[in-house]
Amino acid sequence: MLASMSTRLLVCNGNALLLRKVWCFSEVARIHNHVRFRGRADSLDGPLTLESLGFKRKLERESTDKSIEVEKPKAAPYAVKTFSELEKPNAANIPPKTKAKPNRRSEVKAVGVKSSLEIEAAPFAAKMFSELDLPPLLIEQLDRVGLTVPTEVQSTAIPTISKNHDVVIQSYTGSGKTLAYLLPILAEVGPLSRGFDREEAEKKMGIEAVIVAPSRELGMQIVREAEKLLGPANKKVVQQLVGGANRSRQEEALKKNKPMIVVGTPGRIAEISAAGKLHTHGCRFLVLDEVDELLSFNFREDMHRIVEHVGKRSGAVLQSTKQSPLARRSERQTIMVSATMPFSVIRAARSWGCDPLLVRAKSVIPLESAPASGSVSLSAPSSQTSSATTQGTSESLPPLLKHYYCVSRAQHKIDTMRRCIHALDAKSVIAFMNHNKRLKDVVFKLEARGMKAAELHGDLGKLARSTVLKKFKDGEVRVLVTNELSARGLDVAECDLVVNLDLPTDSVHYAHRAGRTGRLGRKGNVVTICEEPEIFVVKKLQRQLGIPFQACEFTEGKLVVSEEEGAAKNTILL
Numbered sequence: 355m356l357a358s359m360s361t362r363l364l365v366c367n368g369n370a371l372l373l374r375k376v377w378c379f380s381e382v383a384r385i386h387n388h389v390r391f392r393g394r395a396d397s398l399d400g401p402l403t404l405e406s407l408g409f410k411r412k413l414e415r416e417s418t419d420k421s422i423e424v425e426k427p428k429a430a431p432y433a434v435k436t437f438s439e440l441e442k443p444n445a446a447n448i449p450p451k452t453k454a455k456p457n458r459r460s461e462v463k464a465v466g467v468k469s470s471l472e473i474e475a476a477p478f479a480a481k482m483f484s485e486l487d488l489p490p491l492l493i494e495q496l497d498r499v500g501l502t503v504p505t506e507v508q509s510t511a512i513p514t515i516s517k518n519h520d521v522v523i524q525s526y527t528g529s530g531k532t533l534a535y536l537l538p539i540l541a542e543v544g545p546l547s548r549g550f551d552r553e554e555a556e557k558k559m560g561i562e563a564v565i566v567a568p569s570r571e572l573g574m575q576i577v578r579e580a581e582k583l584l585g586p587a588n589k590k591v592v593q594q595l596v597g598g599a600n601r602s603r604q605e606e607a608l609k610k611n612k613p614m615i616v617v618g619t620p621g622r623i624a625e626i627s628a629a630g631k632l633h634t635h636g637c638r639f640l641v642l643d644e645v646d647e648l649l650s651f652n653f654r655e656d657m658h659r660i661v662e663h664v665g666k667r668s669g670a671v672l673q674s675t676k677q678s679p680l681a682r683r684s685e686r687q688t689i690m691v692s693a694t695m696p697f698s699v700i701r702a703a704r705s706w707g708c709d710p711l712l713v714r715a716k717s718v719i720p721l722e723s724a725p726a727s728g729s730v731s732l733s734a735p736s737s738q739t740s741s742a743t744t745q746g747t748s749e750s751l752p753p754l755l756k757h758y759y760c761v762s763r764a765q766h767k768i769d770t771m772r773r774c775i776h777a778l779d780a781k782s783v784i785a786f787m788n789h790n791k792r793l794k795d796v797v798f799k800l801e802a803r804g805m806k807a808a809e810l811h812g813d814l815g816k817l818a819r820s821t822v823l824k825k826f827k828d829g830e831v832r833v834l835v836t837n838e839l840s841a842r843g844l845d846v847a848e849c850d851l852v853v854n855l856d857l858p859t860d861s862v863h864y865a866h867r868a869g870r871t872g873r874l875g876r877k878g879n880v881v882t883i884c885e886e887p888e889i890f891v892v893k894k895l896q897r898q899l900g901i902p903f904q905a906c907e908f909t910e911g912k913l914v915v916s917e918e919e920g921a922a923k924n925t926i927l928l
C-alpha cells in the first residue's frame with residue numbers, strides 16, 4: 355500500500371506549505387466518485403435538512419439558501435446568559451440515537467435553510483447539557499464540576515458528533531471546543547458512557563479514542579479536562595502521550611492501565627505506535643485538535659502514520675453499500691478542530707474524513723459548501739483580501755475583544771508595554787515575540803522595573819514549562835513572555851491582556867494569539883506595539899480580519915485613542 359503512495363507539495367495561499375499524501379489510484383478513484391456523487395446529489399436529491407442529519411423527522415423549508423443558520427452570537431458564547439432565561443429541557447426534540455453510522459452518502463446531500471423558529475426546536479439550540487441526549491452519569495459529572503449550560507458550539511457539535519458524522523469544528527478561541535468533542539466521546543467510551551460494562555472493557559486491548567494536539571501544553575490541558583469529568587477513580591481511562599516526558603514510562607502505563615483514550619503530540623503517538631505498543635486499529639474516534647497547525651510541515655510524517663493507523667479509513671468502507679451496521683461501526687470517526695480554517699484544513703478534511711460537516715456555533719453545513727479562511731501572509735504584498743478570508747478569520751476571534759495598536763521605537767517597546775499594562779490595569783498578561791533569544795531580555799527588563807515576569811518557550815524542559823505555566827495561572831507571574839508555542843490552546847481564564855511585542859506573521863497567527871484573552875465571553879484587550887514603518891502591516895491585518903484596530907498611546911497612566919488619523923484624541927477613562 356505504501357508503495358502506491360506518492361507525496362506531493364501543495365502551496366496554499368502563497369505561504370502555507372502542506373504536504374499531502376495522495377493515494378495514486380484509490381484516491382483518484384475516490385475523488386472521481388465523490389465529484390460524480392456531488393453532482394448527482396446536488397441536482398436530484400434536494401437540500402440538507404436537520405432530518406437528513408438525523409436530528410428531526412419533519413421540517414418545513416422556506417427557502418433554498420445554502421446553509422442552516424441562525425443569528426450569530428452577539429456576545430458571550432452561551433445560548434442563554436442567566437439561569438432564569440433557561441427553559442425546561444425538552445428531550446422530545448432530540449431523536450433517539452442510531453448506533454450504526456448513518457450512510458452519509460445518502461443522508462448528506464445538499465444544503466437547505468432553516469427559520470430561527472425551527473432551529474430553536476432542534477437539538478443544537480439546547481440550553482442545558484441535559485437536553486443533549488448525553489448519558490445520565492456524564493450529566494451528573496458535568497453538574498458536579500459546575501457545568502450545566504453548553505456553549506453555542508457545544509450545543510451544535512455534540513448532537514452532530516453523536517450522529518456519527520465526521521466533522522470540522524470551527525469556532526472562535528475560548529468558545530469551548532474541547533468539551534464540544536470530549537463530551538460525545540465520553541458518552542460512547544469509558545465508565546460514563548451508556549451501558550458501560552467494566553468487565554468487557556477490561557478484556558479489550560485497543561484504544562477507543564486518539565486525540566492529537568500540536569503541543570505538550572495543549573495535550574496536557576485536554577487530559578486535565580477529561581480527568582476532571584472522569585473523576586479521580588477513573589483517571590486512568592485517559593493517558594497522555596506527549597513528547598518531552600519519559601517514553602518507556604508512558605509505554606509501561608499503556609500496558610498496565612489499558613487506557614481507552616490517549617491524548618498526545620503527533621511525534622510521541624507515532625513513535626509509540628511504530629514500536630507496536632499502541633493498538634489503534636479498532637479505534638472509534640480520531641480527534642485532530644488545532645488541525646491547521648497539525649498540517650504543518652514538521653508534523654507531516656507523524657500525522658501520516660496516525661491517519662493511516664488509527665481506526666479504518668471510513669471512506670473506503672462506505673464505498674461498499676453492502677456493509678452491515680456492525681461493520682460500519684468499526685470505522686473511525688474523524689473530528690477536526692480549529693478556530694481558524696485555512697484551505698489546507700478543507701483539503702485535509704476531505705482526504706481524512708468522509709463527507710465531513712462543518713460545525714460552527716448554531717450552524718451545520720457540508721464542508722464542501724464552506725468558504726475557507728486563508729492565512730494571508732503579511733510580508734507578501736497583496737491587495738486581494740477575499741471576503742471569504744475576512745469572514746472566516748474574524749469569526750475566529752472572541753466577540754468582546756478590543757484591538758489597539760501603538761507606535762513605538764524598537765528600543766522603547768518594553769517600556770511602552772509596561773505603561774500599557776499599568777494604563778489598562780491588566781492583571782494577567784501574555785506578551786508574544788517571534789524569537790526565543792529575546793524573551794529573556796524582556797523578562798529581565800520587566801523584573802528590573804518590579805514587574806513579575808517569566809519566559810515560556812519550547813527550549814525549556816517539560817518541568818520548567820509546567821512550573822512557569824502554573825505560576826502564571828496562580829497569579830504569581832503577571833507577564834508571561836512567550837512565542838508562538840503559547841498561541842494555540844493555552845487556556846488561562848484570568849488573562850486580560852495580550853501584547854504583540856513583535857508582529858504576528860499573518861492574520862491566522864494574530865487570531866490565535868489574540869484568543870488567549872477574552873475567553874468564554876470575558877472582556878479582553880489586545881495591544882500590538884509596532885514601529886512606524888510597520889503600520890501598514892497593522893492596517894493590512896485590520897482589513898483581513900475585518901475588525902477595527904484603534905491607534906493608541908499611553909500617557910499619564912491612561913490609554914489615549916484616536917480613531918482616525920488626524921482626528922481628535924480621546925482619553926479612555928478606566
Ligand SMILES: Nc1ncnc2c1ncn2[C@@H]1O[C@H](COP(=O)(O)OP(=O)(O)OP(=O)(O)O)[C@@H](O)[C@H]1O
Nearest residue numbers: 503504505527528529530531532533693843845874
Ligand atoms: N459549557 C461551559 N461552561 C463553562 N465553562 C466552559 C464550558 N465549556 C468550556 N468551558 C471552559 O471554557 C474554557 C475555554 O474552553 P476551551 O479551551 O475548550 O476553548 P477553545 O474553543 O478550545 O479555545 P482555543 O481555540 O483557544 O483552543 C475552558 O476553561 C473550559 O473549561
